[in-house]
Amino acid sequence: MSQQIQKVTANDKEMLSNPKLALVQGPLNVVMKQNVTLSCLSEPGYPPVRYTLFKHNQQVSALNRSDLTPALFTLTISSASDTGEYKCKAEYNNSSGGKYSNSLNFTFIEPISKPVLSSPTSQTKEGQNVTLSCFSENGSLPITYQFFKGRQSISPQKTMQKREAAVIFLFMNSLSDFGTYKCKASNSFSNNTKYSNAFNFTLAEERSHSQPLIISLGLILLLLIIGFALAIPLFIIPLYKAKKIKSTRPSIGLTSPVNAEESENEVIYSEIEPVKPEEEYINFSVIRREEEKGENLKLQYWNI
Template sequence: MWKKSFLMFLFSLSVQKAALDCERMRKTNEFPSPNLNSQTDAVMRGQNVSLSCFNQYKSLRITYFLFRGEKCLSIQNGPMTFNLTISEARDLGPYKCKAQVSNCSKYSLEFNFTFVDPVTAPVLNISVVQTKTDRYIMLRCISFNGSLPINYTFFEKNMAISPAISKNVREPAEFNLTKNNTGEGKEYRCEAKNRLPDHAKYSQLITIPSTGKAMKDNAPRIYGNTPMEDGTYANICKNQAGTEYSQEIHYATPMFQEVAPRDQETCNDCKTGYVYSELIF
């Protein structure tokens, strides 16, 4: 009987000591909350990602628990790296991590992923007001697909000439500059990117030579259901006679997309194999 009482006494002491140790670690911050993070919180549907959970005090013998909502996904001794695939809404989170030493435990902050659609190649349009001495150039860039906000940057050759211009609505970003009319031709393009890392897209390169005629770099034709670009068009508007010389030039790279033929365009003896397109500015 006395042995059983003695064992109960020792067990009580160990529980009290563990409680005191846990309270001491809380007060002295010897056992801080774990960190739960990933390389990015912006993901595409079906993307593989990793979540890491760790505590800065590596000398402690810590057991880690990873939760999604109230469901425990994994238990591991030592720092944890958990690989998962984000396929549906429930995979977005919230995730949290518990670190436990003896009977003392702490939780990380919650972590959530967000679905983001990648941007498509943007379209660059250029308007030029040309006088005898100067060119006043307006660059306009828009990507028609991709989650907002989208950041746009304009380039002259390979050098950025604008800061990142953020757009929270589906509208073109604009940038104005002035060039000497006697200078040589310049090449322009724009970049579009959103929160997805390593998914930036660039427009076609447009060259404005000193003669005032615009040219686009040669690019392979793409046939099918995807939008495609074809040619660069210049619309030149000269001023009225009797005023100082100037002209306004608009350079546009339109988008073509395959569409079904309209009713009035169909007939019994028409040949098959034609592709109908609509012009999207």
């Protein structure tokens, strides 16, 4: 009898199949602090069966089942390190070996932040090429971007596997190409599409050909004003003072006759030349005027 029981038990052990690992609650794309539930069951099998959950060959939890109900494992995804590949193992108690299940891979996803739409320039001309870049700083990869002008899509979706901006090139062919642009970003996080700021391209004003000439003339005029302002204290004021001093000096002498009717007999003393330090005498002229009938006064000079 005991041999028959052992034979039945051995046959049942041989009937233990690879368990099946299934997701009961929650998604495979998980977010921070999210709970998920996994079930592990081997059928057919002979209870009791021990089920062990592994993450990258590291034991996470173990449960014993005395019936044919599955083992349920509840996990809390606290960080990105809790994501990855999970498997379960089914084995009879106090036996070696066991069989492994299929694997389930959990991916950590993060909501994306509002993307930023930018360009090296906001002013351009007709017939010129411009670039637009859209970038979301936060959010789990991959991130999908799309560009719009107004409400109309102007590019196919661009999926970025790396943390880098999506870039498109535009040709400003006509005035209709100027205006407001936007982009949107999305990832595997459900209901998580966000739109960027608005970016406007405006038509750059063309400079007139006379504008450089006007600027040059203005600079020349400014230089002339500065030069005149510097010349006033350096040249004009000293020259004016010199003329004023010269005009206040006494007359050097008389060289022309004087009418007798306009003057009476008198003696006038006047300085002829300034005194020079190196000379040892003072030079004066004495002018004597004598009145004669019908004749001009005669001038006589005497040096002292």
